[in-house]
Amino acid sequence: MFNNIFLKFFLLFFLNTNLIYSQKLKKYEKFYDEGNKMLGIGEFSKAIDFFNKSLKLNSGYCPSLYKIGLSYKKIQNFKKFEEYFNKYLDTECSKYFDEVCFNLSEYNFLKGNLTKSRDLLKSISDTLRFIDYSRIMDNLQFNFLSNIYPVIEFSARDTLNYFHYQYSPFYDNRSNTIYFTVRKGDRLFDDENIYTVKYQNNKVSNVLPFEFLNSENNEGTVSLSKDGEFLVFTYCVMDFKKNSCDIYYSKSINGSWSTPQKFNDKINSQFWDSQPFMYDDMLFFVSNRPGGVGGRDIYYSNKLDNEEWGQAKNLRNINSPNEDISPYMYDNILYFASNGSDSYGGYDIFYNLDILDDKSRPNNVGPSVNSYLDETSISIHDNTFLLTQEDKLNQFNKSQIFIGSAKLNHQEAxxxxxxxxxxxxxxxxxxxxxxxxxxxxxxxxxxxxxxxxxxxxxxxxxxxxxxxxxxxxxxxxxxxxxxxxIEEKFILEKIYFDFDSYRLNKDSKKYLDIIYIWLRDNKHLNIEISGHTDKIGSDDYNNLLSKNRAKSVYDYLVNKGDNLNNLSFRGYGSSQPIERNYEGDKNRRIEFNIIDKINIQ
Missing domain, CATH: 2.60.40.1120 (Carboxypeptidase-like, regulatory domain)
Structure with missing residues (x-):
């Protein structure tokens, strides 16, 4: 009888223990689910509260460790973000391992911990899941391996860091005034205004808004003509229906500025036109209008004899498939910022010695100016050098302007x-x-x-x-x-088509001429030329367009001779994106697909 009572008691205790454990298990998973809902709608603080409750019940619950780290990153609490992501790695979790390594790599890169950033990137197994993987790896290798001659040796003496953002400086030596753009917050519709500061005897004083130009809309990027009589700037209208920027000008008349006027459609477009810079009778600016080389390109316009301005032209020998911004001309040398692969990190400052020479190409100014952070604009006059540097991890000054002197060394290495x-x-x-x-x-x-x-x-x-x-x-x-x-697929990097076209342009043909030389020596490879599109348009349209583009490449190569019987072509439309879940413009591409190797008798 005693044994029966003991057995019943043991079974009851066991069942109750499992019930409590099961309830606890469901509870921390429930807290995780609630936190995930809050994260999905942007309620990051509430999400953190739920994930904390989940981790209090199970400190090693991997999904909560990952999502709470992600939530802290969203609110820019980088210390907590790093803490929880490192806990995730220490717990030897697996589901989000690649995501955690990528985020920590990006974070360490921005902190300047380049070796750690590289080690974390190398730990990722499925690199194609991350659009920026190649960019960060390129920047890391550029830091480790490049040996660029410093054409600008910069020494900083002071800093403009009064606001959350300050950028796009312009130094007017006639009035010893620095004009710069200010944004006081991170939100999309935070106001941008123009400010001025006096800079004399290496000292900064009298920081004031430039009330003449500032309004309820956004203004920025002032530049003056050499005689100080002509001023250009950017004026933007920001609302929930349409955001647009255009370039305006004002003339100095009897010591007063005239009412700002908008440049006509030879310069402005229906798209985003901004960052003007005056140099003699040339106006440089940045635009994302269609027909460019990359995302944002640098354009220029010449002043005509009748005081009008000529049709804006794209600086195609300068612009890249990336972002090219902040043009500045000094001593007939164009400087600008670009975020291409040949940079130390993000945006770097580049220069070009002859903008009108189609064969002239830009070069990185070197490590005295550029770093693993973003260097986005400069201003130069004699011995005064201004540099905008952006730091995404800085909670107080996302961007600041360094003031100092620079020695220019434009000579061949x-x-x-x-x-x-x-x-x-x-x-x-x-x-x-x-x-x-x-x-x-x-x-x-x-x-x-x-x-x-x-x-x-x-x-x-x-x-x-x-x-x-x-x-x-x-x-x-x-x-x-x-x-x-040589495995399966290879993207032809320099093949570009105009919108809704399968005609090869001059640059694409030049590239294929060189690829042809390699093909001529590798006839043992059976290669399919495959065309791919993005998802814009119907499946039938994209299938036909991708096939025609692949055929254009095939026809051009085969018609050069040498019996390239190892080539074929096929269009895949939008069915094979370049990376999983990616829907951007990189899907528009031509690939070599290695089908097999053939015997050449």
């Missing part, structure tokens, strides 16, 4: 260097480089002298056994080249 890297493991590999002229390949010796007139702007074919070819332009004396092993 002595030695040319090439470093070729395997994209799969980021290790240095051997390669051969050739300058291509028609169908002739002229070898480049890796350690020969760098002669800008010979190498700058040359199209170079890079080959390595077992790798797809690479076509590069030599931009300076230090060149980092990334190569992909």
């Amino acid at each position: 002595k030695d040319i260097s090439f470093i070729t890297i395997d994209t799969s493991d980021m290790k240095v590999i051997n390669s051969e480089l050739y300058i291509v002229d028609d169908t002739t390949k002229t070898p480049i010796i890796h350690d020969e002298n760098y002669i800008e007139s010979k190498y700058n702007n040359s199209m170079v074919l890079v080959e390595s056994l077992g790798y797809f070819p690479k076509v590069i332009e030599i931009k300076n004396d230090s060149n980092i080249i990334y190569m992909q092993k």
